[in-house]
Amino acid sequence: xxxxxxxxxxxxxxxxxxxxxxxxxxxxxxxxxxxxxxxxxxxxxxxxxxxxxxxxxxxxxxxxxxxxxxxxxxxxxxxxxxxxxxxxxxxxxxxxxxxxxxxxxxxxxxxxxxxxxxxxxxxxxxxxxxxxxxxxxxxxxxxxxxxxxxxxxxxxxxxxxxxxxxxxxxxxxxxxxxxxxxxxxxxxxxxxxxxxxxxxxxxxxxxxxxxxxxxxxxxxxxxxxxxxxxxxxxxxxxxxxxxxxxxxxxxxxxxxxxxxxxxxxxxxxxxxxxxxxxxxxxxxxxxxx
Numbered sequence: 283x284x285x286x287x288x289x290x291x292x293x294x295x296x297x298x299x300x301x302x303x304x305x306x307x308x309x310x311x312x313x314x315x316x317x318x319x320x321x322x323x324x325x326x327x328x329x330x331x332x333x334x335x336x337x338x339x340x341x342x343x344x345x346x347x348x349x350x351x352x353x354x355x356x357x358x359x360x361x362x363x364x365x366x367x368x369x370x371x372x373x374x375x376x377x378x379x380x381x382x383x384x385x386x387x388x389x390x391x392x393x394x395x396x397x398x399x400x401x402x403x404x405x406x407x408x409x410x411x412x413x414x415x416x417x418x419x420x421x422x423x424x425x426x427x428x429x430x431x432x433x434x435x436x437x438x439x440x441x442x443x444x445x446x447x448x449x450x451x452x453x454x455x456x457x458x459x460x461x462x463x464x465x466x467x468x469x470x471x472x473x474x475x476x477x478x479x480x481x482x483x484x485x486x487x488x489x490x491x492x493x494x495x496x497x498x499x500x501x502x503x504x505x506x507x508x509x510x511x512x513x514x515x516x517x518x519x520x521x522x523x524x525x526x527x528x529x530x531x532x533x534x535x536x537x538x539x540x541x542x543x544x545x546x547x548x549x550x551x552x553x554x555x556x557x558x559x560x561x562x563x564x565x566x567x568x569x570x571x
Contacts, residue, residue, distance in 0.1 A: 301348035302355070305362040306331045312350040312359065314343050326361045373410035374527045380414050391442040391546035392435070393419045399518055400446065400478045406525050408539055415547045425459050437467035444542030447472035469545040471538035477501050478535075479521050486530040487521055 304310070306323045312333065313320040319341055321333030330342045343349065348356040371379040393412075395401050401421040405412070412419060422431060425447055437443045443465075447456050450472025460470045475481045479502065484491050495504030502514040511517035528536055 301358045303358045303360050304352065306345070306359040307362050310352075312352055312357070314341075315349055315351050315356060319343075323359075331359055374406065375408045375411050376528050377411050379410060387416055388418050389416045389546065390440050391417065391444070393417060393444040393446065393542050393546060394422045394431075395419060395446045396424060396448050397421050397478070399522075400448070402522055403478055403481070403525065403531070404446070404539060406522060407528055407531060408543065411543060415543065417543065417546055425456055428459060429463055432463065432465060432468060437465055439467070441467065442546045442548075443468045444546045445470045446538055446542060448478060449474065449476050469542060471541050473532070473534040473538050475532070475534075479505065479518070481532050481535040482521050482525055483530055483532060487524040 306326050308323055308325065310323045311320070312323065314333070319333060319335065321335040321339075321341070323331055324334045324340065325332045326345070327342070330344050332340055332342050334340050345359050345361070347358045350357050350359050373379045393404075395404055398421050401419050404419050422428075425445075428445070432443065435441075435443055445468065447460060447470055450456050450460065450470075451474045456472065460472075463470070473481050480492050489509065493505055493508035495501050495508070502517060506512060506514055506517040509517070511520060524530060
């Protein structure tokens with residue numbers, strides 16, 4: 283007959299429960315089970331954990347299984363998971379993106395640009411900002427009849443008009459037309475490029491520079507012929523697809539559009555019933571009036 287004690291010797295020994303795995307988060311207070319050193323976790327490095335005791339002394343201990351005690355209970359420390367840095371999502375214009383945006387009701391103010399392609403490029407970069415502010419961008423067919431269009435729009439308080447003009451440089455036809463206009467609630471800005479395509483950085487569309495086009499050749503046709511892009515509508519698809527953020531467009535265009543958005547969204551100054559107050563322009567470009 284087997285004795286009771288002989289049976290116990292042959293029995294399978296019970297396994298001790300595995301120590302709980304705990305991330306070594308900074309500030310966690312633990313005790314090294316061997317040395318008795320007690321301190322707060324200040325970091326993990328090279329497979330070890332750095333502890334700081336109440337006297338400010340630091341010691342490094344290997345992250346061995348069940349090597350530490352928390353409230354007297356053996357634990358296994360493991361490196362904490364790295365958290366991705368939290369940064370606000372940015373819109374294509376570089377502004378902070380508004381989460382769950384619902385476009386606000388359109389303002390009475392407007393921004394006019396010269397043509398559908400100008401409007402598409404502005405939407406590409408500033409579309410989020412414009413929906414946040416409730417600003418509508420409308421294409422117009424050139425600036426030759428700009429004075430008549432402005433009169434028909436009837437700008438006024440709460441109904442401002444911002445206008446983006448191509449090739450707005452001293453001595454150009456566009457600058458001469460703009461200089462003859464005058465209205466307190468209208469701001470005209472522009473860029474120096476002959477066409478909105480050229481306001482896109484050449485490197486963004488995969489070329490070293492925009493080609494020189496003879497004066498007697500329509501610029502977009504000349505560009506497409508020089509680059510082998512087919513027809514202008516094919517070229518425009520290339521250009522627009524290359525723009526993903528404000529970094530893809532030239533600084534003069536960025537500044538011009540930002541000033542227009544500021545102008546049409548700026549609160550009107552309070553006026554005394556018996557006074558007319560005209561605030562000085564601080565937007566640059568060609569303020570009118």
